[in-house]
Amino acid sequence: MEVKFFGVSAGEGSAESKDSCMDLSVRYRFISSRFDFKSRRLNMKALGLLSGGLDSTLAVKLVQSQGVNIVGVNFTSPFSLCEEGSICTAVKQLGIPLETINLGNQYFKILRNPKYGYGKNMNPCIDCRIFMFKKAKIFAEKIQAAFIITGEVLNERPMSQNIKALRITEAEAGLEGRILRPLSAKLLPETEAEKQGWIDREKLLDIKGRSRKRQMQLAEQLGIEEYPTPSGGCLLTYKEFAAKIRDLLQHKKRIRAGDINLLRVGRHLRFNKNKIVVGRNEAENKQLERMRGKEDYLFEVPDCGSPITLLHGPKTDRTIRLAAALTLRYSDKKGEALVRFGREELTESILVLPSNALEIEKLRIK
Secondary structure (H helix, E strand, C coil): EEEEHHHHHCCCCCCCHHCCCCCCCCCCCEEEEEECCCCHHHHHHHHHCCCCCHHHHHHHHHHHHHEEEEEEEEEECCCCCCHHHHHHHHHHHHCEEEEECCCCCHHHHHHHCCCCCCCCCCHHHHHHHHHHHHHHHHHHHHCCCCCEECCCEEEECCCCCCHHHHHHHHHHHCCCCCCCCCCCCCCCCHHHHHHCCCCCHHHHCCCCCCCCCCHHHHHHCCCCCCCCCCCCCEHCCCHHHHHHHHHHHHHHHCHHHHHHHHCCCCCEEECCEEEEECCCHHHHHHHHHCCCCCCCEEEEECCCCCCCCCEEEECHHHHHHHHHHHHHCCCCCCCCEEEECCCCCCCEEEEECCCCCHHHHHHHHH
16 A cells, blocks of 8 residues: 655655755655555554644544544644643643644734735634645654644634635645545545545544534543633634734834734724833733833833833824823823833833823724
């Protein structure tokens, strides 16, 4: 029986081919090698995409139960809401090795101009999946995996998990027939793994839609006891965060991870070229102090409960006064008061009245 691995033949990879798989710009091709799968099924290797959620855990478990050796990979981005603990729990229950790959700054280019557009908010789901699968393909080459496993469920997510979107992502990533979706496999065309007999299609499932009932029943049957409650796994799907991203793209040409991390913290307001961020609690105040850029100003009302406010952009009398007034508005002080401000040390002060609700609403990024 012939098993097609990504890039190199099983057991025959040269030092040169192993080094080349580290170059993300290299386009890989499939090369075949002879391999008696039925007699050595445990040597069959697959790459399992793990989010830490129930679907991906079940998908890996189903394939694992057929005697396939699985290596897990978890992709992270600044927009991910999946907790590290859920990944650790999934890996522990599955008993597999895990590689974590950061999608990096290249992701921001997709965010600015996605080929297949956005979902309801600023989520470029199809382009994101394509990018992720391209990275998965490269890692599959590195570990000599025969195919890729995902926890995708047909029609669970309207934009990225309909049949058309699934076909697009496979084609664009150069992975036609190489992505096995165990939870919905019986509703989808046969993959190479099924055609070759590496995986028994009859032991796969026909789940579709948004209901979680069958997944939860399966988890109980397979002894998977710990898994997170279903929720949105990406900040870009949230209206408020999407507004902040849209504002950032409009006002900044080059985006870095630090810019995205700042969007997670505080109340965000826009005044022309200035971004003003007001902390909502002590934890956020400390974060803003750490995130302050070299040219940013910080503001605080002394001798009372006060937010830390970050002023980014041109420092004029008007913008300083505005940031100070916003700081006072969210402090415990009433009426006119002194607000301290500065770069590293808050050595300067200004007397202001607090901003009113109408002014704040006009400035709020929404």
